[in-house]
Amino acid sequence: MEVREELMVTISPLELLLDEENPRFVVLPNRDQAALRKYLLTYEDVSQLARAINDTGSLLPGERIVALKRGSKYVVIEGNRRVCSLQMLLSRDLIPKGFEHRIPAANRAVLVSCGQLEIDVVPNRAAAIALMSKRHIDGVKQWKALAKKRFFTAYYSSGQSVQALSEITGISESTIKGHIKEYKFFLDTYQAYLNQHPDFEVDVVDLKPEPFWRLFKAAFEFHGEETSSIKVLRMSVSSDFVTTSSLKGDLFFRIVQLVFEEAIVKEKINTRNVLTDVDGIMPLLEEAIDQCSASIETTAIDDTGSQDKNDISSLEADADGNYSNDESEESDEGEASTAISSATAAAPPRTSGGPVPGGPAPNTFFETISWIGKLSPTTSDHLGLIVSLDELYRLSTTNCGRQKAYQVFPNATGMVLRTVYEQALIFRLKQISLWATYHSSLRSGAFPQLSGIESHVASNLDSIFSDNKIKNAFRSIQKFAHRDFLNANIHAPGNIRVTADALNSIAAAGMYSLIQGIIDLA
Numbered sequence: 162m163e164v165r166e167e168l169m170v171t172i173s174p175l176e177l178l179l180d181e182e183n184p185r186f187v188v189l190p191n192r193d194q195a196a197l198r199k200y201l202l203t204y205e206d207v208s209q210l211a212r213a214i215n216d217t218g219s220l221l222p223g224e225r226i227v228a229l230k231r232g233s234k235y236v237v238i239e240g241n242r243r244v245c246s247l248q249m250l251l252s253r254d255l256i257p258k259g260f261e262h263r264i265p266a267a268n269r270a271v272l273v274s275c276g277q278l279e280i281d282v283v284p285n286r287a288a289a290i291a292l293m294s295k296r297h298i299d300g301v302k303q304w305k306a307l308a309k310k311r312f313f314t315a316y317y318s319s320g321q322s323v324q325a326l327s328e329i330t331g332i333s334e335s336t337i338k339g340h341i342k343e344y345k346f347f348l349d350t351y352q353a354y355l356n357q358h359p360d361f362e363v364d365v366v367d368l369k370p371e372p373f374w375r376l377f378k379a380a381f382e383f384h385g386e387e388t389s390s391i392k393v394l395r396m397s398v399s400s401d402f403v404t405t406s407s408l409k410g411d412l413f414f415r416i417v418q419l420v421f422e423e424a425i426v427k428e429k430i431n432t433r434n435v436l437t438d439v440d441g442i443m444p445l446l447e448e449a450i451d452q453c454s455a456s457i458e459t460t461a462i463d464d465t466g467s468q469d470k471n472d473i474s475s476l477e478a479d480a481d482g483n484y485s486n487d488e489s490e491e492s493d494e495g496e497a498s499t500a501i502s503s504a505t506a507a508a509p510p511r512t513s514g515g516p517v518p519g520g521p522a523p524n525t526f527f528e529t530i531s532w533i534g535k536l537s538p539t540t541s542d543h544l545g546l547i548v549s550l551d552e553l554y555r556l557s558t559t560n561c562g563r564q565k566a567y568q569v570f571p572n573a574t575g576m577v578l579r580t581v582y583e584q585a586l587i588f589r590l591k592q593i594s595l596w597a598t599y600h601s602s603l604r605s606g607a608f609p610q611l612s613g614i615e616s617h618v619a620s621n622l623d624s625i626f627s628d629n630k631i632k633n634a635f636r637s638i639q640k641f642a643h644r645d646f647l648n649a650n651i652h653a654p655g656n657i658r659v660t661a662d663a664l665n666s667i668a669a670a671g672m673y674s675l676i677q678g679i680i681d682l683a
Contacts, residue, residue, distance in 0.1 A: 170228075170235065171279050174247035175255075177228060178236045192656070199257040201245045208263035211246035218270030220247075226280040227289055235282065238289040247275050290316060290326070307370055310344035313337050318660055342402045343374050345662065350421050352670045357418070359633045361426065372424040372431050381435035383446065390436050393449050401568065401661055408452055416445050526567055526661075526668050527557040530676065535683040542591045543683075546584040550676075552577050568661040572650060575659045579647035582638075582672065583611045585679045586618055589625060592682065615644055631678035637671030 179201075181192035201207040214220065220243060227239035237244045249256045250267040283289045316326060323341075327334045347370045355361060377390045390396070394416065395407045406413035423439045424430035436442060532550055536543040556574045559566040567574040587609075590596040599617050600609060618625055619639060626632045638644070646667070649657050 168282050169279060170282050171277050172235060173251075173277055174244050174275065175251055176235070177226070177244050177248075177280075178231075178234050179241050179245060180229075180236050180238055183241060195255075195257065197241075198245050198249065198255060199260070201242055202257060202260050202263070205242055207242050207245050207249075208260065210242055211250055211264050214243070214246050214275070215250060215265045215268055215271055218268065219274035220278075226278060228280050228282055229284075229286065229289060230282055235280070238283065238286065247271075247278075251276065287325070290321075307344065307347070307365070307368070310340040313340045314344045314348075317341055318658070318662060338402065342398065342404070343370075345402055346377075346404060347373060349666065349669055350417055351425075352666060353414075354418060354421050354426070356634065356637055356669065356671055356674060357630075359636070368425050369428075370425065372428075372434065373421060375432045376420055376424060376430065376434065376436045376439065379435045381437050383437060384450070393436075393446060395449070395452075400563065403662075403665070408449055412445065412448055412452070416442070416449070419445065526565070526665055527553050527673060527676075530554055530557070530673070530680075532680050532683075535680050542588065546581070546588045546680075549577060549580040549584050550680075553581050564661075567664060571659045571661050571664055572654055574664055575647055575650040578664065578667070578672070579611070579644075579651065581676060582644070582647070583614065585676045586611075586614050589679050589682070590614070590618070593625065595621070595625070611644060611648070615639070626678075628678060628682075631675060631682075634671035634674035634678060638675060641667075641670050643667050643670070643672060 179194055179197040181197060198207075224240070224243065226237060226244060228235040229238050230236075249264045250271055253261070253264070253266075256264050313326060317323065317337075323334050323337050326332070326337050348365060350373075351365050351368070380387055380389050382388075383393065394413060396404050396413075397407070398404050419441060420430075420436070420439055423441075430439060437446070530550060530553065532547065536547050536550075538544065538547055553574070556567040556570070556577060557565060561569040587596060590599060599614070602617075603609060603613070618635065622632055622635065626635070646657070646663070650659050
C-alpha cells in the first residue's frame with residue numbers, strides 16, 4: 162500500500178472494509194463483511210453495478226471512494242456498493258454462495274485499472290458527511306431530491322442531530338428538517354401501499370415523489386375559499402418529524418393512499434396540480450370538512466386563550482401551503498421549510514378500536530390494537546398474548562410529556578413488540594392445533610426460538626392463514642427482516658439504534674396488520 166499524501170491513499174479494494182455502521186445495515190444482527198456483501202447483493206443491485214463496472218472496465222471518472230482510517234484498516238464511508246462490486250470482481254471467493262452466477266468474470270481492464278484505487282481519507286465521520294454534502298448537495302453532482310432527503314434522514318436516524326448536520330453541511334436546520342419530514346412521509350406512505358398492494362414492485366428510488374409532496378403543500382380553492390391541505394386534513398407535526406391528523410377513523414389514511422396511487426402509481430398528477438385535481442378526492446374532502454365543522458365548538462383552548470401548538474389550527478400556512486409549528490424555522494433553497502412527514506403507513510384501524518372501543522385511527526404505532534371480545538384472560542392459551550399486548554398498547558397510548566411512551570422508551574418497546582410478535586405466532590399455531598406438532602419436531606429439551614417458529618409458519622403459510630392480507634403482512638415482515646432487527650435490539654442493543662421511527666415503520670410494514678389479523682381470527 163502506497164501513501165501518496167496525507168488525505169489520499171492508493172490501496173486495493175480487497176484491503177478496504179465495508180462500513181458496518183452504515184444506516185442501510187441497521188436490520189442486520191450479524192454485520193461481518195460477508196453479511197454486508199450479501200445484503201448489498203440482495204437489496205442494493207450490486208450485481209448490476211458489478212456488471213456495469215465490468216463492461217466499462219473501470220469506475221467512472223470522478224467516482225472516488227471516501228474512507229475513514231480505523232487502526233491500520235480503512236473503512237469505506239462513501240462507495241460501499243462500488244467497493245463491494247470490485248471486491249467480488251477481483252476475488253470470486255468473496256461472492257456469497259448462491260450468487261456466483263450474478264457476478265461476471267472480471268475482464269482484464271478491470272483487473273488492471275481497479276486493482277489499486279486512489280481513495281480519499283477523512284479523519285472522522287463528521288468530515289465524511291461534510292465531504293459528501295459538498296459533492297452531492299451543493300456541488301455539481303447533485304443527488305435526486307429523494308436521495309438528498311434520504312441522506313439527511315439516514316444520518317438523523319443513526320443519531321446525528323439536525324443542528325450537527327447543519328453545522329457539518331452548511332445547510333440550514335429548517336431545510337434539513339424539511340428533507341427529513343418529506344422523506345419520512347413519502348417512505349411511510351410507500352410502505353403502506355406495498356403492504357396493501359404486494360403486486361406493486363417498483364423500488365422507492367425509482368419513483369418521482371415531487372407531485373406527491375406538492376399536493377400536500379400547495380394552496381387550493383375549496384367551497385369558494387382558498388385553503389390548504391394542512392387546514393382541511395387537520396394535520397400537525399411532532400418533534401420527531403411525524404405528521405398526524407386529528408381526523409377520525411381511517412379518513413386521513415384513505416386520502417393519503419389515494420393521493421399516492423394517483424400521483425405516483427398512475428402518474429396522473431404533476432407539480433402544477435393541487436389536491437382537488439386528484440380523481441375521487443372530493444367526497445373525502447367533504448367528509449373531512451364535515452368533521453372539522455363538527456369539532457370547531459369543542460376545540461381545546463388553554464387557560465391563556467391560546468391553542469396548543471400541536472393543534473392544526475395553530476399552524477400557519479404560507480402562500481404555497483407550506484406549514485410549520487416551529488416559529489424559528491425559515492425556508493431555504495426555495496423548498497418548504499417544514500415538509501410533511503407522516504406515520505400514515507399504519508394499516509386502517511379495526512372497527513373496535515383499542516381495549517376500550519372507539520378512538521382515533523392508528524396514526525403511528527399500536528394505538529388501536531384491539532382484542533376486546535376476542536381474547537379471554539380465563540383461557541390459558543390467550544394469556545401470553547394478552548399480557549404482552551396490554552403493555553404494547555400502554556406504551557403506544559401513555560403520554561410522557563408531549564410524546565408517547567414508546568417514543569421515549571423505544572428500546573424497551575422493541576423488546577415488548579418482539580414478544581407480542583412471538584406470542585401471536587404461537588397463539589395462531591395453538592389455535593389450529595399445530596403448536597404441539599411443531600414442538601415435538603424440536604430436538605429433546607430444545608426451547609422454541611422465534612426464528613424457528615417464524616420459519617415453521619413460513620413453510621406452512623397457506624395452511625396456517627387463508628386470508629391473503631394476513632399472508633402478505635407476514636411476507637412483508639420477513640422481507641424487511643423485522644425479526645432480525647428486533648432480535649438485535651435484545652442481543653446487541655449497542656450495535657443498532659432503535660428509534661420511534663423504526664418502530665413505526667415495522668408496525669406499518671406488516672406487523673400491525675399481522676397481529677391484528679391473528680387476533681381477529683380468534
